[in-house]
Amino acid sequence: MQRAASTARAALWAQVAMFWVDRDDPDLVEERQEADLAVAIALRTTTSKVAYLVRDAHLAVTDLPRTFARLAGGDMPVDWFEKLVRAVRDLSPYQREQIDELVAGWDLASIPADRFLDELRLLRAWFDARGARPSPEAARDVAVELSGHDDGIACLRITGPIPEIHSLAARLEAASRAVQTQQRHALETGAPVPFDLDGDVARNHTTMSLKALQYAIVHRTLLETGGIEVPEPAHRINVVVPVLTLMGLDDAPATYDGVTPLPAQMARRLAAGQKTWYRILTDPTSGQFLPVPADQYRPTAAMVEHLRVRDPVCAAPGCSRSTSRVGQNDHIEEFDHAHPARGGPTSIDNLHRMDFGHHETKTAKQIDPVRHADGSTTWSIGVPERARITLAPRRDLLTPTIAKALSEAWDHYQWLLDIDAYERTGQIDQFLREGGPEDPLTTGEDPHHHENNADRCHPTDPPF
Structure with a gap:
């Protein structure tokens, strides 16, 4: 189904690209309008939409020939290719050629959707590394935005550096979970219910949702929780900085929790403010994170940090849920509690991180991962099997x-x-x-x- 859709989209774009007329040439206005009208009539759409379609089709065929061939061959999903086109629109033809060559060489069959987007974002960040862009700190802002529909709804938008916003979100989530636990305890004991804004908790005898609690905490106390103790974060946030960037010899972007690119200068400032740095070793040719040996059931703190760098999102194919703050360390080959020597070792090679839902699904035997010697993992979905995919190990992209x-x-x-x-x-x-x-x-x-x-x-x- 996906391959047929990709082939069909490539055929459409190849035909549409033939109607390209230079958009910047004032002498070709009439010819351009004629071409747009012809395509709009054929596709039964508007000329404004056709203008964007023709532009992207021309870019794809002319500047991305290798990846366009992957699309035409059914290897690349339509959504992936469209995101690639959007990512390179404002780049030069020379830069597009570089990205086209690199992405076309990726093993697309073994890359899940979230990892493709992560690698594409990091690749695109290379070309912004030395551009004249405002610092993230200069973008700090708090603004009220109305919905535009006169419906009494407004939005408080907080803008700032990614680490600060992520930290704020993490503290707000931890606070809401702590208050939700206290609400549940109050309902069981008959004590006053904290943060019951409208009395719905006491009336319906059910706790507020985490989203509603986060709003209540911000609205009432600006993240103070009225004496309720909020647990410390279970994990630190990892900012992965290439050593040459750290030394100031290169401006390759860092990554926030292994996913979100950060400007090199910002990464150096973050590193300079820390008393302790953690070194993560990677294979010098493949970028694969090197394993740390261990022989006990409960992973060591160092092993957990290693897993969080390697699996910043749930390891299940296609899942994009973050495992930075909420997630579980899972044995790929189940740990044998009765006879540990028989298999399922607690080692980096036999561990990955999963969100709670997919971890439970794996425990129920509905999904079955098998780790291979080269670090790749084959996932069997369903009983009887409904789908199977082999994913290459996540690696350091730099x-x-x-x-x-x-x-x-x-x-x-x-x-x-x-x-x-x-x-x-x-x-x-x-x-x-x-x-x-x-x-x-x-x-x-x-x-x-x-x-x-x-x-x-x-x-x-x-x-x-």
Whole structure:
């Protein structure tokens, strides 16, 4: 079903792209209007919608030929490709070519939807790393927005740096859970019910929802909970910063809890304010997080932190629920409590994090994951089986690209040393006649023009 939809959409876009007329050329206004009208009539839609459709179709066919081929072959879902197109609209053709080449090489069959979006967002963040953008701290704002329908509803919008907003949301969620527990206790004992704004809790003998409690707490006490103790967060928030970014040698983006890209400068400021840093090692070529050995049932604190970096969202395929604050550590091969030596070890290789609902579904044997030696996991869904998918392990997205960039930079440096040696010994003319070591950045070009290599570099290029 998905493959047929992808193939059909690619065929439509290929046809629509043929109606492209340069939107910036004032001499082609009549021709452009004629083309838009023809497409609008054929698709039974409006010319305003056609203008966007033709633009995206032209971009897809012209600037994203490799990923468009994946769409036409049924390998890429339509929704994924449309998000890719939206992500590259404001980039240059050269940058689109880079993203097209990289995404087309991804193993799309083993990437769940949430991970595709995470990797696409991080990839897109490369091109914003050195742009002139306002600092997140300068965007702090609180504003009241009316619904626009004169219905008595308004919204309080709080804007600020991602870590601060996430921290506020986490404290508000923890406070609401603590108050909800206290409401439940009050109903059982007959004590006064806290935060019962409209008396509904006492009247209906049921606790308020977490969303309603979060509103009540903000409205009444600005996150003070009237003496009710709010538990400390079970986990810290991880900001994963590449070591070169931390050292100020690169501006590769960091990631907030392994998912949300953060500007390099902001990541360095966050790191500078911490007394303790935690080092996470990754494979230098694949980016896969390296396992930490353990031999006990309950994971150590270090193991849990490792899992939270590797599985910032539920490991179940297609699930995007965060496991940063609420989630469970699950044994892929069930732990044998009676005979621990028989299997199900408590080790990084046999653990992942899941949200409560999917964990219960796995416990009920409705979903069955099997971890393989290469770190991939095959998921069988349903009994009898209704679907099966093998997912590659989540990896650090920056390690392979940085390793490749360092390797290429070293090869180019060695080439420059060879050229300097030829010039010092007067053998450069012989080198040009007979050939010599090729510049890895300009293989196939005239090596005598190596002094122009700097012109080929783009300061905002990601290290692909």
